[in-house]
Amino acid sequence: MSAKIKIIVVGLGQIGIETCKLILQKKSFNLLAVVDIDPSKADKDLGEFLYKKKIGIKIFNDLKAALKEFQPEVTILTSKSRLSEIANDIFSCIEYHSSVISSCEELLFPFKKNKSLAEEIDAKAKEYFVHVLGTGVNPGFIMDTLPLFLTSICSDVKSIKISRVVDLSKRRKALQQKIGLSLTKSEFQKLVREKKIGHVGLLESAQFISHYLNFDITDFDESIKPYLADKNYKTKFFNIPKGTVIGMKHTVIGKNKTKKLLELILEMRADIVKGFDEIVIDGNPPIKLKIENGIFGDTATVAMMVNVIPNLLHARYGLITMKDINIPSFLNI
Amino acid sequence: MSAKIKIIVVGLGQIGIETCKLILQKKSFNLLAVVDIDPSKADKDLGEFLYKKKIGIKIFNDLKAALKEFQPEVTILTSKSRLSEIANDIFSCIEYHSSVISSCEELLFPFKKNKSLAEEIDAKAKEYFVHVLGTGVNPGFIMDTLPLFLTSICSDVKSIKISRVVDLSKRRKALQQKIGLSLTKSEFQKLVREKKIGHVGLLESAQFISHYLNFDITDFDESIKPYLADKNYKTKFFNIPKGTVIGMKHTVIGKNKTKKLLELILEMRADIVKGFDEIVIDGNPPIKLKIENGIFGDTATVAMMVNVIPNLLHARYGLITMKDINIPSFLNI
Structure with a gap:
């Protein structure tokens, strides 16, 4: 050594x-x-x-x-x-x-x-x-490098869909805060407009994959939407009254003129029991991979x-x- | 370019x-x-x-x-x-x-x-x-490089178990022949002893992972066992009478003095409906990944x-x- x-x-x-x-x-x-x-x-x-x-x-x-x-x-x-x-x-x-x-x-x-x-x-x-x-891990692995590596066994790749669903109740305070837990819908939307909420890096993950697969993507559509609590919840760090933000769905879709080539969906919610990661490659051979419970990010x-x-x-x-x-x-x- | x-x-x-x-x-x-x-x-x-x-x-x-x-x-x-x-x-x-x-x-x-x-x-x-x-893909990806890459998000890896179950009925004749379809149990066992049957490369996959993870494996136990048909079957290339070989289970287990660190199980059978690939890492974080239908190898x-x-x-x-x-x-x- x-x-x-x-x-x-x-x-x-x-x-x-x-x-x-x-x-x-x-x-x-x-x-x-x-x-x-x-x-x-x-x-x-x-x-x-x-x-x-x-x-x-x-x-x-x-x-x-x-x-x-x-x-x-x-x-x-x-x-x-x-x-x-x-x-x-x-x-x-x-x-x-x-x-x-x-x-x-x-x-x-x-x-x-x-x-x-x-x-x-x-x-x-x-x-x-x-x-x-x-x-x-995200970005860096689960929604970009791992899917890209999986394509190495494909003789053709038509499109890729990646879903990550995270049980936010188990994650650190800074992350729960970043997602906007317990905010009102309008507070959430204001922070989205100010680019203060959402998962930084999702667009970069999509651009990373698109670049290395030479996808002819002309537009990346990005959206961030809140999930609202259907009853009162609490995490270790937040009380989440009914009707306030309990999570978010952040999506990036990459399209060319005729079709969807890439879809990255990140859900982070404090009201789900089991998270998971899923990668679906429409290619030859097709690949459908699921990670039970998801990867614990921190x-x-x-x-x-x-x-x-x-x-x-x-x-x-x-x-x-x-x-x-x-x-x-x-x-x- | x-x-x-x-x-x-x-x-x-x-x-x-x-x-x-x-x-x-x-x-x-x-x-x-x-x-x-x-x-x-x-x-x-x-x-x-x-x-x-x-x-x-x-x-x-x-x-x-x-x-x-x-x-x-x-x-x-x-x-x-x-x-x-x-x-x-x-x-x-x-x-x-x-x-x-x-x-x-x-x-x-x-x-x-x-x-x-x-x-x-x-x-x-x-x-x-x-x-x-x-x-x-095997060796080369599914039972070695992919599991190894998955450990890059682990701060600790205690053991790894990798299972690949292949629906042999859909695979090429050469592969069906190599596995010994339609042989009698004793013909199969004779060919195993002569090292003419089994999946070449399973031991190499195990050695590859063990080497790069610095596992202190002292013994690799390898076994090849036949599955026998419970009724008459046929594939595109073979008639498989009841009681003859319809598949095999090839296992490599890597142990140190006290425990199992690595387990690679490859089942190739003409009598299963759905294959799959599964990688289970007992580590921090733990990882359980499954590929639905398995990767089509050829x-x-x-x-x-x-x-x-x-x-x-x-x-x-x-x-x-x-x-x-x-x-x-x-x-x-």
Whole structure:
């Protein structure tokens, strides 16, 4: 085994904390520092947040200070969903010669909605010989990379339909809040118009698949609709009165002039008992795949970001996608 | 688009013929010649076998003659299941600077059962800067690469169970024959002892997964058992009297000292209505995935061999595996 891979994690939300824990379990990784913008965490020890005891890993407020001091090979950015919000952090990492893995949903396939920013990141990453990758479970796996990989056994693909139904009652508070639980219908719709609600990354998943399958999609129709509670509900974090928002259905449909080629449906609801993931490929051979109970997203996102590290470091330089890395798997190292 | 990729296909069985047809559909590939050992096909035109009309692609009896004349970038070997039977062809390809893709089942992961031959092929492929890959759907995808890829979203993997149940009545004659349909139980068992029956590649699939997950498996137990017909049956190719072989159950179990880590079960039967594929990962998160009706193997094997061509040419040199290539997908080119 060669030297341990040096890593910094940015963002101490739930995903960031779980990422740190998983990296600390891996013999071949070395977690050097963590960064969080919360000033109350500055200069404290990461261990206090993870295990209530010190482990000698410092929390920085300033990413550049951490990059300068530790010169990591990989920085994991877990903080934000919008690419514009983490672009400065990505550029800082690149300038300090660190590759980047991020759960930022828009980074999965930023070459459409964030074209100029994506090109800038790509050019800079190539200049500094580092790799930048957006990944996770959704986007990153279940509604994009996995369906795409399934098409590798097809001699023809006519259309793809992907459904993910998530039992939101079991998920973290930040996610329940993001979906708008307990809002009124009009509050929900206002936030949808302001692009403050919905699943960031669904359009990117659709664009990712469409791009690599050379689908001649002319339009992506996106819609976000609320489900309203038929009686009073409560989750661990929210009381949901009858008639208020208990979930949402977020759909992206990709069409060419004559037909539907791609349909991504994401339902996240606090009132369902069993979630599932389903991928249906109308192709030769046809494929209908179902994952019972669905993939639990938080755990899976953390795992993917960590498991993919060696694959990232062996990929080409630049802003890459999940299609540019070798087939990843659980890292038992 | 750069110049078309130059390809030769070896073996004009059903898999070889379908491979030729699929390559001919791709704008970015150029099928230069095909090779088959059957002297009656020598110097004929491939089109006579595919479409009953000439297409200007010659059938060679001698691989070296075809390699010398056309200098392909990729040769697809569809002929044999055992690595020793195609090793000479692989070496010929390498010496003529052609990369190799093969449906040879033992080539999926030859580093255990065929260790010295694998090392020889690897060294030679590196010397000549070419790539050699074994793939298909089983082995190649459903019982190895797909389950391995699924573990990329796991922060822990305790054990994996993979079941493939195939409706043999719909499959090609060669496969029905290989499974021993209509044999007596003792004829079947004799052929099992002579290693003439069973699914070649199941052990390789298990070794592939175990290797990349660093499972500490000390023993692989392999068993092949017949299913006997409970009444008279018939397929398109065989009459199966009551009491004779109507299918088989081939199992590979990988254990360490204390527990079962890996279980691969392949049932191929002419008396079942619906096949399926199932992958169960006891991990975090747990994953239970089912493919309704199962993947139709013949079509899928051909598709994978063709779809994977660009991935192969971008991989490292040597004898590589499905873990060494970028995530493949349907080639719409």
